[in-house]
Amino acid sequence: MKVATHHLRCTECTTVISKDEVSSNFRCPLCNGLYEVVYSWTNAAAGPDSRLPNPSALRWLWQERRSSTMPVDQSGVWRFRDLLPIVDDLEKVITLREGNTPLYDLPRCAKAAGIDWLLAKHQGMNPTGSFKDTGMTAALSVASQRGFEWVACASTGNTSAAMAAYAARAGLRSIVFIPEGKIAWGKLSQSMDYGALTIQLKTDFDGCVKILGELVKQFPIYLLNSVNPYRLEGQKTPAFELVEQMEWQVPEHVIVPGGNLANSSALAKGFAEMRELGLIPRTPKISIIQAEGANPLYRSLQENGGESFTPVVANTRATAIRIGNPASWRKAVNALRTTGGWCDQVTEQEIALAKAEIGAEGVGCEPASAVTLAGLKKLVAQGKISTEERVVLILTGHTLKDSAYTIDYHRNELFSDAEKAQLSPGEQLQHAALRKPPIVLDADPSLVLRTLESHMHQPQPA
DSSP: OOOOSSSEEEETTTEEOOGGGOOTTBOOTTTTOBBBOOOOTTOOOTTTSOOOHHHHHHHHHHEEEEOOOOOOSSSSGGGGGGGOOOOOOOGGOOOOOOOOEEEEEEEHHHHTTOSEEEEEEEGGEEEEEEEEBHHHHHHHHHHHHHHHHHEEESSSSHHHHHHHHHHHTTOOEEEEEEEETOOOOOHHHHHHHHEEEEEEEESOOHHHHHHHHHHHHHHHHEOOSTTTTHHHHHHHHHHHHHHHHTTTOOOSEEEEEEESSSSHHHHHHHHHHHHTTTTSSOOOOEEEEEESOOOOHHHHHHHHHHOOOOOOOOOOOOOGGOSSTTTTHHHHHOOOOOOOOOEEOOOHHHHHHHHHHHHTTTTOHHHHHEEEEEEEHHHHHHHOOTOOOOEEEEBBBOOGGGGGHHHHHHTTOOOOOHHTTSSOOHHHHHHHOOOOOOOOSSSOOOHHHHHHHHHHTTTOOO
């Protein structure tokens, strides 16, 4: 008899079920809670006779796999497969060599935030340009090995791109539900290019989720939104990569954008598992930053400490986090409580400024990622993060995911006149220094030369 490698546990009522008992919408039938994947070592629940992975052996093994040419070893997710034994046949894993994303030093952004040391883990450097790839390789591999023909998701863009790509790789058929007129076209073009059946619904993201939830109950469609616990198993692996890249040193703080709120809990799970196994001595604080116009978690924490939750009508230009009724809000609250982090909100102008500052370092990210730097500034100003703390920003999406946003910003067309009027003179100067619109000139060599000379005599920004 084959021993089960994992079980699923409800994060609210703690009921434990086997992987074959889970419902099509991944909700607990007793309390409607979400599940998490649990192993023998989860929450130090293993008995004295359990065989736990050896920390030193794991570190050595994960490093050795870097020199392998096997697809599962070249993946920054499946390289850590010892801590996510969720598939039965590794040869049938669906991978696009995701993960292995860079960790960038951001000295100028650190100075702008008022701290000494700042890094960015850029998940936008994944195959389809966002952090969703790490979760999709895990969940899509499970779907493929369980014999599903159709997979589906509701999306503001990044999930649909990742799902469509991995489904195409697996030879599965995919359906994308998107809110009409509320998605960056760069992201939608990806799902179409990868062959997904794309359906635009005249509703918001949360309305798309509701429709999809009804459909998976009636048809054999595998749901690939973040309520799927296997998605989060893949999304916990950047935590492993991060400390490995820091030579197994743990930063004091990790800051994550807050949209559907699953990523923060996934990273918290990854750090917690490493601590339980003796790979790291402690876990970092995880803080979540939301856009002011899509801030249901922030409001909940301010109003009642996260004990209850009221959805909002989301409205932000950072389309990846334009979500007013996030499914994983309870998981996010738990991540904040267990790690000691905070949740804050930032304005549209603060997001745009932070995005331009990150771009000025030669890194770049989509607008939703930039809430991390904007939020860091607030946490430092509030005394919640000290100057000497080591902070890592999780940049979730590539800068080309929403190129229209960037172009509008540099042309000074992103904000209305009323929004611009709300900026202080100092803030206006900050934006003006970062904007780099194209200069239109006649094809006159002398005019071009004079223009270049005027710019060459300008001081380089610090």
